[in-house]
Amino acid sequence: MNRLRPFMLLLGLSLIGSLVCAQTPAYRDTARSVDERVADLLGRMTPEEKVAQMRIFHANRGVEGDEAGKMTLSEDVKQRLQHGIAGIKNPGEHLDPVAAATLNNSLQRYIIENNRLGIPALFVTESYNGVDAAGSTVFGRPIASAASFNPDLVHRQWDVVGREARLRGMHMCHSPEADVVRDPRFGRMSEAFGEDTYLTTRMVVAAITGVQGDYAGLGNKTHIGAVAKHFAGYGQVLGGTNFAAIEISERTLIDEIFPPFRAAVQEARTLGIMASHGDLNGVASHANPWLLTEVLREQWGFEGYTVSDANDIGRLHYFMKVAETPEDAARMALEAGMDVDLYADDAYALLPAMLEADSGLMAHIDRAAGHVLRTKFILGLFDDPYIDVAETAAGVRTEAALDLARESDLESIILLKNTAGTLPLSQGDQTVALLGPLVGEDTENAFRAVAGEYTNFITDRGFALTDGASAVPVLNADTDADLDRLESLAGEADVVILFLGGDEYTAKEGFFNGALGDRATIEPVGPQDELISRVKALGKPVVVCLLHRRTLSINVISEQADAILDGWDLSEFRDESLARIVFGEAVPAGKSPVTVPRSIGQLPFHYSGKEINNKKGYLFMENGPLYPFGHGLSYVDFDYGELRLSDSTLVAPDSITVSVEVTNTGTRPAKEVVQLYLKDMIGSVTRPDVELRGFQKILLGAGERRTVTFTITPAMLEFTRLDMERGLEAGVYELRIGTSSADYRSARFRLTVPR
Structure with missing residues (x-):
C-alpha cells in the first residue's frame, strides 16, 4: 500500500495539471510561443472582436482623468470598447506622469474587464521632442538630433523616451520618421533627420533600438514599440505641401528613400510601420499591395503591424478618389496589407457587415488582427498589463535624463x-x-x-x-x-x-x-x-x-x-x-x-x-549653397593629413581601409565629425554627385592627433543599375574624407568585380 502512495500522488498531480491546462486557454499560457498564442486567440474571436483589434481611436473621444488620474469615460468611448480595441491614442497626455499612469491603469483594467476575452489595448503616443505628453523630458526635435552626427547619443535619448513613455502606461509611439526630407517648404521638416539617406538611416536605427530597449526590453515593461513612418516617400511631396502627390523614380526610391525603412525593419526590428498620406507615382500608399506586402513583408520580412495615417483609409474614397465607395476603400486597404485603421469610422468599421457578403475577407482580417495581437504579446500586455505607479515619479525626468537633454543640445x-x-x-x-x-x-x-x-x-x-x-x-x-x-x-x-x-x-x-x-x-x-x-x-x-x-x-x-x-x-x-x-x-x-x-x-x-x-547656375545669383551639407565650425581648427589606402584596388567581396590623421591645432578640447563620402566616377546610369557613407565623431584634446580609419566594403558601392538590378559596377571611385561635403581630402581606388 505504501508503495502505491507516490504513484497515486503523481497521478493525482497529473490529473490536476491536465484539468488546469484544459481550463487555461492556450493564449494565456506563457510557455507557448507568440505564434501559438495568437493562433489560439484568433480561433476564439468573433468577426466583431477581430475588427476591433484593427482600429485605434483618439482619447479625445471621451477618455478623461483629473489631476489624481481618476477616470471618466464617455458613452461614446464605452461603445467603442465593447468588443475590445487595438489601441487608444494619447490617453492622459495632459496629465503629469503619475496621474497619467493611474489613469491608464484604470483604462486598461476597464478594457480588459469589459471585453469577452480580456484582450488589453495598446496606448499610443508621439515622440518628436521626447514623449509628447505633460511632465516628460523635452529633447530637441529629430532634425536637431541629426545635427549631432552621434547615433549613440540619439540611441540614449530615445532610450529615455521609451522608458518615460512606458512609465506613464504607453506602449507604442508613432515615431520616428524615416522620411528623407529635402524640401524646406514642407512644414514637417523638423520631424525627420534631414536630407541624407545614410545619416537618416543611422539615426532611425538608433532611435528605434533606443525606444524599443534594443528589443530585449520588451516584455519586461521597460520600453515601448516604435512605428516608423511615413512609408514611403512622404518627405518628397510635390510643392512641399502636406497631402500632395509624390513622384519618385523607381531607382531613387530603391536607392535613396527605402534604405531607412529597410533598416528600421531588418536592423532595428521596428514593431510598426505607418503608411504615407500621399500616393506613390499614382498609387495611393494605403492601397498599394506592392509597397505594403511585396516590398515590406515579402522582400524585407516585416512581421509587425501596419497602421494608417489619420483617417487615410476612408480618404481613399473621398479624397484620393481611387475607391468608388467607403466599402471599396476598406477592401482596397485591407487587401493591400493595411492592418490598423487610425481614427476613422468610415473604413474598417464597415468590415463586419462586408463579411456577410464576402467571406473571403476573413483571411485578410485574421492576418491584420493577428499582427496587432502579436505586438501585444511581445509587449507582455496579456501577462502584466499594468504599470507600477510607485516607480513612475522616480523614473521620469530624472537628473540623468535632463543632463542628457543638455548634452544633446551641446552636440547639436x-x-x-x-x-x-x-x-x-x-x-x-x-x-x-x-x-x-x-x-x-x-x-x-x-x-x-x-x-x-x-x-x-x-x-x-x-x-x-x-x-x-x-x-x-x-x-x-x-x-x-x-x-x-x-x-x-x-x-x-x-x-x-x-x-x-x-x-x-x-x-x-x-x-x-x-x-x-x-x-x-x-x-x-x-x-x-x-x-x-x-x-x-x-x-x-x-x-x-x-x-x-x-x-x-x-x-x-x-x-x-x-x-x-x-x-x-x-x-x-x-x-x-x-x-x-x-x-x-x-x-x-x-x-x-x-x-x-x-x-x-x-x-x-x-x-x-x-x-x-x-552644370549651370542661375542668372544674377552666386552658384552653390549658402552652407554645404555637413558644415559646422568649431572654436579650434582641425588639420587633416593625406589619405592612406590599404590598397588601390577593392576586389569584391573583400574590403579595403582608408585612414587619415586628424589634429586639433587649437588650445582646448573639441569634437570633430570626420565624414566619409564616396563618388562613382563612371556609372551605367547618372549617379549622385557624392554620397555620405560613414562618419565618426571624435574628441581631441588640445594639440592631440588621432588616426581615423574607415572600412570600405562592396555593399557601400551598390546601386540600382541600368538593368534595374541592385548590385555593383566595376570602375573607379573617389574617396573624400573631411570636415564637410565641401571641405575634404580625396583619393581614388578601383573596384573589381570577379565574374
Missing part, C-alpha cells in the same frame, strides 16, 4: 559662421543685448547664470512673428515701433545677440481640415532681415542664435552677422545651452544635416543630387 548646435573669432564672448564687464522674436521668457536668466555677475543684459523680444493662431497663423505686420525700440536698445550694448529664425507657427503640420503649415518661400518671415541690418549698422558685434524648424535661406543674416549659432529646435535647456557655447563653457560640435540654399529657386537642392545638376 552648429557654428555656421565666426568672423575673426567673434565667439566665444568673454565673461567680463560688458553689456550684452538679447533681442529678437525668438527670445524666450527665461532667456535672460539662462544667459545671466552662465555669464556671471559682471555682465549686464538688456533683453527685449520686440515682436512676435505671427498672431499665434494654431491653424492658420497670420504674420505680424505691426512691427515698426518694435523695430525702432530694438535698434535703440542695441545701441546701448557692447555686443548684440539676435534670436532669429522661425517658431512652431511658421513651420508645422498642416492638418487635413483647415490648417496650414507649409510655406511657398523659405526666407525668414517678418522684418528679421531689416532688424539685423539696422543693428549691424550700429557698428557693434552681432551674434545670431538661429532657431527654426525648416531650412531658411538666410542670405541677409549670413552677410550681416559676425557669428551664427544654428540651433534648429533644441531641448527645454535651449537658452542655457546657447549661453554655454556663446560664453565658451562648451565648444560647438554640430554639423548641418541639410544643404542650405541661397534661394527657393534652387530647389530641389541637396548635396547628393546628380552631378549633371551642377
